[in-house]
Amino acid sequence: MQTIQEKNKAIVRRFNEEFIIKGNLDAFEEIVAPGFINHTGVPGYNDRIGTRNFITQLLHPALPDIQLEIFDMIAEDDKVVTHKAFTGTLQASFMGQAPTGRKATLRIIDIIQLKNEQYIAHWSIRELITT
Known part of the structure; x- marks a missing residue:
């Protein structure tokens, strides 16, 4: 039987x-509750709908070939x-960075x-690294 921590992970x-x-x-x-709050979200994107829009309207256009690597997960x-890190080709402005057409990595804890x-x-620390 799975523990609550295993289910949450x-x-x-x-x-x-x-x-x-x-x-x-x-x-x-299914996953995000109606009252969800992103405590460290970009201003205007810190509630449930804002979080969805941040990913679909900002992150996906910026890194259309996005890949994920999870280094550690602790519950x-x-x-x-x-x-974790998201990588892709920076094709649109994102987090103050102009599009470069080169690899970018968004590292997150x-x-x-x-x-x-x-x-x-949700709480996070983020860093966008471009090459």
Whole structure:
């Protein structure tokens, strides 16, 4: 039988793979709770709809060939911490960086809080590295 921590890690992995990488909006709707808050989100993009729009309207156009590498995932109680990197070709302005047509890496350490198998809160530290 899976522990709550194992279930939560699987949900976080699914969110990253299904929604962020593949753009599956159904996965977003299932995983992100109506009252979700992104405590470190870009201004204007820190609620549920804003988070969806940040990924679909800003991240996906900027890195249309986006790839994911998860380095570490740690779960405790109702939180999952992930150290990960998204890479792709920077094709649109993103996080203050003009498009270069070259490889960019968005390195992130984030904390997701879950309740009833849904995201309810998010905190992150992000860094965009371009080559």
